[in-house]
Amino acid sequence: MKRALLATVLGCVMLHAAEVRVNEKAQIEAPGTDVRVFRGDAEKPLFGTLMRDGQGVRFAPALPFVPGEDYRVEFQTKEGTWSTQRVRFEPLKAEAPAVSIAPSPTVLPANALKVYLKFTQPMEQGVFLERISLHRQDGRVVSGAFRETELWSPDGRRLTLWLHPGRQKTGVNLNLDEGPVLREGEKHTLKIAAAWRSTAGIPLGNEASFVITAGAADHVRPDPARWRLTVPKAGAHQALRVDFDEALDPAMLVAALNVHRGQTRLSGAVEVAADARTWLFTPSGTWLSGAYTLEIDPLLEDLAGNNLLHSFEVDLAHDKPASKPARLAFEVR
Amino acid sequence: MKAICLILLFAVTSGASAALLESPQKGGLKIASLSSLSFGTEGLLLVAEPGTASVVAVQTGDVGPKKERLEKPVADIGAVIADGLGAKKEDITIKDMTVNPASGRVYLGVQRRPDNAVMIVTVDAAGKVAPLNLEALSWARVTLPGGTSSKVTNITDVAFDKDRVFATGTCNEEFASRIFTIPVPIKNGATANVFSAETYHVAHRKWETKAPIQSFVPYDSKDGTYVVGAFACTPVAKFKVDDIQSGAQVKGVSTVELGSGNRPIDLFSYTDKSGKEWLVVQTQRFKQNSFGPSKIWAARVSMDYLDEKAPDKTNENAARRDEKQAKGPDGIEIVDALFGAVQVDKLSNTEAIVLRDNEGTLSLEVAALP
Numbered sequence: 053m054k055r056a057l058l059a060t061v062l063g064c065v066m067l068h069a070a071e072v073r074v075n076e077k078a079q080i081e082a083p084g085t086d087v088r089v090f091r092g093d094a095e096k097p098l099f100g101t102l103m104r105d106g107q108g109v110r111f112a113p114a115l116p117f118v119p120g121e122d123y124r125v126e127f128q129t130k131e132g133t134w135s136t137q138r139v140r141f142e143p144l145k146a147e148a149p150a151v152s153i154a155p156s157p158t159v160l161p162a163n164a165l166k167v168y169l170k171f172t173q174p175m176e177q178g179v180f181l182e183r184i185s186l187h188r189q190d191g192r193v194v195s196g197a198f199r200e201t202e203l204w205s206p207d208g209r210r211l212t213l214w215l216h217p218g219r220q221k222t223g224v225n226l227n228l229d230e231g232p233v234l235r236e237g238e239k240h241t242l243k244i245a246a247a248w249r250s251t252a253g254i255p256l257g258n259e260a261s262f263v264i265t266a267g268a269a270d271h272v273r274p275d276p277a278r279w280r281l282t283v284p285k286a287g288a289h290q291a292l293r294v295d296f297d298e299a300l301d302p303a304m305l306v307a308a309l310n311v312h313r314g315q316t317r318l319s320g321a322v323e324v325a326a327d328a329r330t331w332l333f334t335p336s337g338t339w340l341s342g343a344y345t346l347e348i349d350p351l352l353e354d355l356a357g358n359n360l361l362h363s364f365e366v367d368l369a370h371d372k373p374a375s376k377p378a379r380l381a382f383e384v385r
Numbered sequence: 386m387k388a389i390c391l392i393l394l395f396a397v398t399s400g401a402s403a404a405l406l407e408s409p410q411k412g413g414l415k416i417a418s419l420s421s422l423s424f425g426t427e428g429l430l431l432v433a434e435p436g437t438a439s440v441v442a443v444q445t446g447d448v449g450p451k452k453e454r455l456e457k458p459v460a461d462i463g464a465v466i467a468d469g470l471g472a473k474k475e476d477i478t479i480k481d482m483t484v485n486p487a488s489g490r491v492y493l494g495v496q497r498r499p500d501n502a503v504m505i506v507t508v509d510a511a512g513k514v515a516p517l518n519l520e521a522l523s524w525a526r527v528t529l530p531g532g533t534s535s536k537v538t539n540i541t542d543v544a545f546d547k548d549r550v551f552a553t554g555t556c557n558e559e560f561a562s563r564i565f566t567i568p569v570p571i572k573n574g575a576t577a578n579v580f581s582a583e584t585y586h587v588a589h590r591k592w593e594t595k596a597p598i599q600s601f602v603p604y605d606s607k608d609g610t611y612v613v614g615a616f617a618c619t620p621v622a623k624f625k626v627d628d629i630q631s632g633a634q635v636k637g638v639s640t641v642e643l644g645s646g647n648r649p650i651d652l653f654s655y656t657d658k659s660g661k662e663w664l665v666v667q668t669q670r671f672k673q674n675s676f677g678p679s680k681i682w683a684a685r686v687s688m689d690y691l692d693e694k695a696p697d698k699t700n701e702n703a704a705r706r707d708e709k710q711a712k713g714p715d716g717i718e719i720v721d722a723l724f725g726a727v728q729v730d731k732l733s734n735t736e737a738i739v740l741r742d743n744e745g746t747l748s749l750e751v752a753a754l755p
Contacts, residue, residue: 096468099516114516115502176499178478249499
């Protein structure tokens with residue numbers, strides 16, 4: 053934030069004689085007794101705080117000035133006359149953002165609930181439904197494809213894109229009336245509009261397209277017994293590799309699996325493959341010979357929202373949760 | 386140097402709500418993100434801050450007396466706010482709206498694009514829009530606990546109820562219902578309790594945990610305290626929250642189904658002139674409404690439904706509105722005055738404040754309640 057603010061101040065351009073200036077705190081200073089600041093030709097002034105001293109007036113905006121914007125500064129001289137000057141804040145020199153999808157390739161069960169969009173920079177919020185569209189194989193737009201709730205990671209770079217649960221859950225009226233979002237056996241195209249801006253105001257610049265292939269619906273809980281472990285040898289500094297029999301939730305995978313030796317949780321680096329079918333763990337040190345366990349969060353989901361305890365579409369009154377412990381034992385030799 | 390604030394700074398009444406915050410922080414509050422606003426008593430403003438998975442309680446000092454009822458509609462309030470924030474009208478989102486019951490003053494949480502900066506603005510009786518100056522106010526922030534592998538990243542609603550604050554939230558990765566409680570007085574840095582909520586979904590006749598509560602109100606009935614929540618597909622369910630332990634699973638009782646294809650926006654309760662209690666559910670339909678001018682509409686539901694406990698009146702037997710019928714069942718009625726209201730909050734037992742979408746232009750108005 054400080055860096056952005058500094059860039060803003062340095063990037064300020066006075067469009068007239070410099071009676072008005074922007075100081076190092078990104079406040080506007082003007083001679084006289086009063087000042088009002090407007091964005092461009094707006095009717096009403098910016099919210100902010102006005103401070104007066106013997107030399108003139110200072111204005112601190114309630115929200116920071118925006119790089120790339122022009123401002124109109126109206127100030128009143130000691131004689132009571134009003135003058136106007138323009139101040140322009142130059143755009144930030146930031147790279148255009150880029151977007152990718154997870155998992156990739158995006159082969160989803162027909163009853164999938166979500167995919168993740170990953171951006172290289174924090175993105176503007178509140179417009180995702182206007183910036184994203186899903187298209188059928190024949191090019192038609194799938195109307196109402198997404199849940200309206202906007203969920204960003206804390207760093208503003210990852211959007212959880214929910215396929216509308218009311219249409220993806222079987223038996224719900226939206227599912228019956230509108231049909232599911234994804235059609236089994238078909239390819240769909242997810243398009244991301246070029247106009248979507250980073251928080252620095254830089255648009256993607258090019259439309260991004262991702263192919264989503266819909267397979268059979270998945271109502272089966274993930275079962276660690278079907279996973280394959282590739283265990284490094286003692287003394288090696290290699291990754292433990294876990295291959296799943298299906299793609300699992302790529303975001304949850306980052307923290308859902310942990311390696312323990314006895315009661316001690318190992319520290320190390322986790323890597324999730326782009327297709328979310330493989331998880332790799334490289335410990336900080338070398339592997340010691342002996343018994344280890346892979347502890348698994350039972351709430352870990354596959355792409356259709358089935359977790360280790362319950363499938364997504366379940367009647368809790370009748371379905372018995374999985375009783376097997378959510379861990380796998382392995383031995384390093 | 387003499388500083389003159391153009392922005393609104395309430396006179397903080399010393400000690401007015403001292404019992405609501407314990408060892409509050411003084412000044413320096415920055416709100417980085419905002420999803421929901423709500424008022425407690427004595428001018429205590431609750432701000433849901435999803436970016437930090439926190440609820441922030443702020444002593445506004447706006448403690449009344451109640452005289453700030455909006456005198457006339459504020460036309461195109463989006464443009465007014467946009468000018469004040471230095472943005473184009475299309476680069477502003479009004480995230481939530483609440484009315485301070487102590488004063489009648491309206492508070493709006495707004496977000497600016499592209500930088501996602503947020504601000505709380507107030508609207509007084511004359512319709513004057515001004516930012517709330519947080520710098521001088523006392524506050525406390527409580528972070529909500531996440532799951533074992535995920536963090537709370539969306540807080541759908543927050544509300545005050547005498548001796549605790551309730552919040553509902555979801556995680557980015559999980560599609561689940563969580564209810565949080567924060568004890569009052571609210572202590573900065575305290576830990577919230579968390580409960581998983583299990584609900585019977587009338588529309589598809591299943592018990593499940595996998596639907597987030599969109600909006601809720603605390604509700605005190607003869608047999609205890611409940612959180613009454615509205616879900617996306619769209620049962621109204623109550624969760625008894627007396628004497629539950631943190632980490633527990635709370636089983637909800639579904640009492641009303643408003644018809645599928647509806648997404649609840651907000652809830653509030655009021656008592657009409659005859660003394661009858663109602664729950665108002667503000668809702669957006671997936672498709673055009675069969676009745677009325679807008680996809681955005683409201684139903685008022687007799688609280689008698691919420692008091693139902695008998696199995697033949699709840700869950701799979703809960704009252705169900707037919708979205709293709711204009712009326713019925715008894716005690717569930719469309720509220721004509723709330724069509725098109727994208728934000729709504731109770732002003733009194735006879736009026737609500739609404740932020741109405743008039744073909745893309747937002748106006749702030751007072752609407753009469755039936």
